[in-house]
Amino acid sequence: MxxxxxxxxxxxxxxxxxxxxxxxxxxxxxxxxxxxxxxxxxxxxxxxxxxxxxxxxxxxxxxxxxxxxxxxxxxxxxxxxxxxxxxxxxxxxxxxxxxxxxxxxxxxxxxxxxxxxxxxxxxxxxxxxxxxxxxxxxxxxxxxxAGVKPPGKAVVNHIADRAKTTVTVAAGGTAVISAAVTALQQIAPAVPILHDLAGLPVIALAAVGVIAAAGLLIWLATRRR
Known part of the structure; x- marks a missing residue:
């Protein structure tokens, strides 16, 4: 050997x-x-x-x-x-x-x-x-x-999913998403969705943000029960 x-x-x-x-x-x-x-x-x-x-x-x-x-x-x-x-x-x-x-x-x-x-x-x-x-x-x-998703591999970490939702809600644009990459990688092993989100137009990010905000509010309300 x-x-x-x-x-x-x-x-x-x-x-x-x-x-x-x-x-x-x-x-x-x-x-x-x-x-x-x-x-x-x-x-x-x-x-x-x-x-x-x-x-x-x-x-x-x-x-x-x-x-x-x-x-x-x-x-x-x-x-x-x-x-x-x-x-x-x-x-x-x-x-x-x-x-x-x-x-x-x-x-x-x-x-x-x-x-x-x-x-x-x-x-x-x-x-x-x-x-x-x-x-x-x-x-x-x-x-x-490192944030690069191989073909067929899906993000299954629920903490990462919640973190990504929070960033989308907060951003309303690409600047906050870019700044949050390092912090999010400390929360979960990989967040390849960030690269895709950062490439979206601001209006699309805003629309996603509204939808995500509603989902986040529902999730928070559910947690308090």
């Missing part, structure tokens, strides 16, 4: 570095981290997660942030930030990821799309670890926790 790679051992197949400011969901606490091999043998450089699904979520969320915050939408641009030249052979990284995904290095991607994000995540895992030993279901769960 092959020994686990560092990324596999840390439940961090993207080899994301541990930075105090990045409070990833599922990361080990400082006390737990100090007991790990990563902390002892590698000066605490890389993050350690409690389960690989959280590590995959962080990988996916970071790639999405590169797109949304920095406007990086190609493999060349994304991998240039993910694996900068001072530490990596970025050109080789880009070529390998492009070959594994089947996308051109300069093809425009939409990382809110499962069809684009999933192959990219698998390719990064393969490049970082020399293999991808994770079942598709495991990767899909990580993407779902």
């Amino acid at each position: 092959q020994a686990k790679t560092r990324g596999e051992r840390n439940n961090n197949p993207g080899n994301i570095e541990r930075i105090a400011a990045n409070k990833w969901q599922g990361r080990l606490s400082d006390a737990e981290y100090r007991t790990t091999r990563e902390s002892r043998d590698n000066a605490g450089r890389f993050e350690v997660f409690s389960a690989v699904e959280w590590g995959i979520r962080a990988l996916a969320a970071l790639l999405i942030a590169y797109q949304d915050r920095h406007g990086l939408r190609t493999i060349r641009g994304l991998m240039g930030r993910w694996a900068p030249g001072q530490e990596n052979d970025t050109s080789a990284y880009v070529d390998h990821v492009a070959r594994l995904t089947g996308f051109g290095a300069d093809t425009l991607l939409d990382l809110h799309s499962y069809e684009h994000l999933a192959p990219l995540v698998r390719a990064v895992i393969t490049h970082e670890n020399g293999r991808n030993g994770y079942a598709n279901a495991t990767i899909d769960e990580g993407l779902f926790r």
